[in-house]
Amino acid sequence: MDFAYDARTEELRAKLLAFMDEYVYPAEQVAHEQRARLASPWDTPQVVEDLKAEARRQGLWNLFLPDAEHGAGLTNLQYAPLAEITGRSPQLAPTATNCAAPDTGNMEVLAQFADEAQRKQWLEPLLAGEIRSAFAMTEPDVASSDATNITTHIERDGDEYVVTGRKWYISGAMNPDCGIFIVMGKTDPDGEDIRRQQSMVLVPRDTPGVTVNRAMQVFGYEDHYHGGHAEVTFDHARVPVTNLIGEEGGGFAIAQARLGPGRIHHCMRLIGMAERAIELMCRRAVSREAFGKALAQQGVVHNWIADARVTVEQLRLLVLKTAWLMDTVGNRGAHTEIQAIKIATPRAVVDIIDRAIQLHGAGGVSQDFPLAELYAGARTLMIADGPDEVHQRSLARREIKKYL
Incomplete structure (x- = not known):
């Protein structure tokens, strides 16, 4: 393993360090002041949108995604020192560069497992920073550290899936720009292989039966910049079977x-x-x-x-x-x-x-x-x-x- 950063990494590091000094650190206090004047604490301060526009203009955008077709085409080794730099201002820098969780993981899922129509509808606007997303796996009523415990049901009814369950600490769900949930639930709860019982489906936030109940605090913080962490109920929410990601049992x-x-x-x-x-x-x-x-x-x-x-x-x-x-x-x-x-x-x-x-x-x-x-x-x-x-x-x- 060569411990030296390659030329592209050094170039991006220099640009990102300058971006942090010139734009991100000065924006930290501004963002707090602007948020205090917003109609809703979940709305995005204008300075964050300005940071996103500047990062995109400078080519500091989607650095996390190794897929050159959709992202910057960096390896994990190239991305590591860049992510470290953004970690110095974790509330602003990852969002400004479109490298914030949970969107990063969701974009990786869509890039790797979604079909062409799903990528067109959801991946493209996420890559452009036009919408946000949430990943709904953790549940309050089971030990979710063992993912086989989840109890949310995803039942097929004709050409639709019916999603029923309660999730919490669903990061990003409080953000009004959150347009899509990737929901993990059981399509085959009685299957012999406990790791083949689960599937993932795409559930638009505005689907009837989807209710964002409340924001969950983390040590008293609501984590507004990442869209919060919500408790969400899926009460017989119906989506087309075409919203299945991959195959049944692949969740x-x-x-x-x-x-x-x-x-x-x-x-x-x-x-x-x-x-x-x-x-x-x-x-x-x-x-x-x-x-x-x-x-x-x-x-x-x-x-x-x-x-x-x-x-x-x-x-x-x-x-x-x-x-x-x-x-x-x-x-x-x-x-x-x-x-x-x-x-x-x-x-x-x-x-x-x-x-x-x-x-x-x-x-x-x-x-x-x-x-x-x-x-x-x-x-x-x-x-x-x-x-x-x-x-x-x-x-x-x-x-x-x-x-x-």
């Missing part, structure tokens, strides 16, 4: 294909979040005094900053190795590494952000700094896309199997 496999890239994208951005926390920690340390000397002269602060730097360098190498493996041997070949980064990265970044909060004192938990919101996002990723314990279980089994 579990599609979900696994979707979550692999999603997990590494989260970890890429998490490293950027950690870098932002280290920067803020250092700036605070050199600007504040306590007990007669600068915080930067306190031994414990030295330890926090040094440990954070070592941790980030370790994590970055593991993420880059995982990206390289996904490019060279595929997601299956990188299974162990994907699980390893999903376990290691959120935990470590939570600890780094926590130290940064501690160094900022009361300011660290306030709205005047991004640290509290960064903490909430990083801590949530110890649950999202599979909790740590599920990945530990699977990874340990794979290790033990070598010795049986």
Whole structure:
């Protein structure tokens, strides 16, 4: 593995770093101020639309999608340092570049598994940033860490599917621009193979029987920039059978294909979040005094900053190795590494952000700094896309199997 970034990556890094400095960081406070004046907190501030237009003008658009026909045609290894940069402003930069979850995963699903008509109707406007989307899998009444537990029914009735169930923490669903749900449910609940019971269907948001009940908070945050996380009811919602993605019984496999890239994208951005926390920690340390000397002269602060730097360098190498493996041997070949980064990265970044909060004192938990919101996002990723314990279980089994 070559540790140097190639010429295209370096070019895009330079453009993206300049875009962040010139447009994104100054827009953070502006976005908060504009949102306070909106008729609905779920509407998009004008500055976000301006950022999207500028990113698209500069060619910093759909960087995540390796399909050159639809996206930038970058490998995972090329995209990793770019996603890290956007992770420094996770509320604005991913959205500005059309690289925000859950749209990224949904676009990957549509690009890989949808038919031509489905791609025309839904993928193209998503790629253009004209609509947003949501992925509806998690349910409140079952342990959704085991996806075979889901109870939402997708029953065939003639030339239609009837969708019935309740989902929650459906990211993006509160956004008024959310036009489509990718819904995972059971088409064959009594099937012998528990991983062939599930299917995925496309359900337009305006379908009768679809109700977005409420926004779910995450540590008190509603995550407006990503369209929130909603509780959604599907009460005998009917869609044409042509809205099936792939084949009946293929939902579990599609979900696994979707979550692999999603997990590494989260970890890429998490490293950027950690870098932002280290920067803020250092700036605070050199600007504040306590007990007669600068915080930067306190031994414990030295330890926090040094440990954070070592941790980030370790994590970055593991993420880059995982990206390289996904490019060279595929997601299956990188299974162990994907699980390893999903376990290691959120935990470590939570600890780094926590130290940064501690160094900022009361300011660290306030709205005047991004640290509290960064903490909430990083801590949530110890649950999202599979909790740590599920990945530990699977990874340990794979290790033990070598010795049986």
